Amino acid sequence: MKCDTTAQQIIVTSVEEKTMLHTMNCNSSKEMWDKLVSIYEQKSGSSVYMLLQQWYSLQKKPTDDILTHIARIEDLAHRLQILGEQIPEQMVVTKILMILPVAYKYFVRAWESVQASGQTLSNLISGLAIEENGIHVSDRGESAAYAPNKRSHKKGGKKYNHFGKSIT
Template identity: 40%
Template sequence: MKSWKHNHAVFQELIVIRMEEGPMLHLLSCSSAKDNWSKLKTVYDKKSAVSIHLLHQKFFSLNVGNETASAYISKIEEIRNKLEQAGEELSDKMVITEVLMQLPDEYKHFRYTWESVSQDKQTLEELTSRLLIEEERCKVSEGATAFRS
């Protein structure tokens, strides 16, 4: 029993001395190595409920802003992949809906056109392709307008 207590204390000390100040704050209330490990797993495990919740928040709050369509969709796909690695699935329809909702007002005609696409062709790949084409059209149109000025 004495050996176990010694090993336990050594293990707990190893966990603590290798920590930076930020993560250390999570361990202040822990009284054993097991508690330390459980707390660290809860905080840093990519499959934890907290991590999944934060990824969902990031997914639904991501704005297009001044980004290109391809950069925005890449970020959406990155978050989706992280969610899938954590065991959470986001359907294509959910991703498509979020992308369409976040498009700036200049793309309202694109949204209307997308609604007329047959259901079997409303895939994320098709949306991405059409969105990139539309983005190029907008760039060409802006360039033509600037050229005329």
Template identity: 25%
Template sequence: MQRHITSLGYDVWAAVETAYTFATSPKTSDKKKAYECDAKASNAICCGLSNDVLVKVMDCKNAKAIWDKLSSIYKGDDKVKEAKLQTFRARFESLKMTKDEKIADFFLRISEIVNSIRGLGETLEEKVVVKKVLRSLTPKYDSKVSALEERDLNKLTIDEMHGVLTAYEMRISEDIQPSKETAFKTHKKDNDSELDKPDDETVFISRLKRGSSRYRGKLPFKCFNCGKIGHYAAQCPSK
């Protein structure tokens, strides 16, 4: 929001920082400009609010009053601010990359926590975040972490580390994929071999059809005891 207001002009953001008071005397060119800047700033802020939040600032007389009230709503007083900081600090310290999480998703979580801490006014240095990320990665990145630790971590940026880890993730993913395909093909070949192997009944029937007895070409006799082919129930070995 601050960036958007600043883009409208330096004097527009100055109207947010300095409370505008309506002039009772005849308006000069400077007072008219201050009025216009305050109106632009107020409009820019209100256009970015939802209806539920807009009704909370409708009674504010100028841009600074709107801004201060929104800051109080979202940041709270010093006690609320400190409580929020404690929550985000705990989340930052307990941050760990999950087993199946991608680098992009992990860095997105990091950015959300770090920006929340910095947004509440606390300074969080880049080198602290870098070292925390290296301690929070899963074991499959150990080799790359060792390589990065040989560099000067105080000069390594988050964006640079993000790019290095993303490239490494893509490389190890390409190495794993062929191994999975080879294992699948081997497993499929074994299953096909088992399917191609004839069972005992199939062998018996084929031999019977090749024989010269009067049963050739006809269905063979079947045991009513075990369900197998080639003997009667009275002669069943499973009886």
């Protein structure tokens, strides 16, 4: 009886007030524990369902860069694994490739030609980070490293470019 009372006290002091309301009418620590298990197992089952829905409907947000997008996928996979759903690395790789924007179509074709042993999540992430940088550079029309500097300044009535040459 003393052990049961101690166990009840531990349970009551360990749970949130909302959860404690479910256990207030229980007569033993075993009954309290069983009630908690039934509540959280049910949540766990519905959580898996909700996370799987998110997994299958996930799309890249236009505001996300590619690494943020990949982090969202990895987070979902991790949360599913915690709940007992096995998400192998190859499934994460496939999910990432399936929902890439059209701008990555050449990257996907190149990825498909990589040997299976090289098609790791780590290689995919680093390749996509490099590709994203290349896409942003080509969106600007030219490489920033080779772009002529259009800035000029005036000195003594003459206009000079960034390299100090007179442009007037």
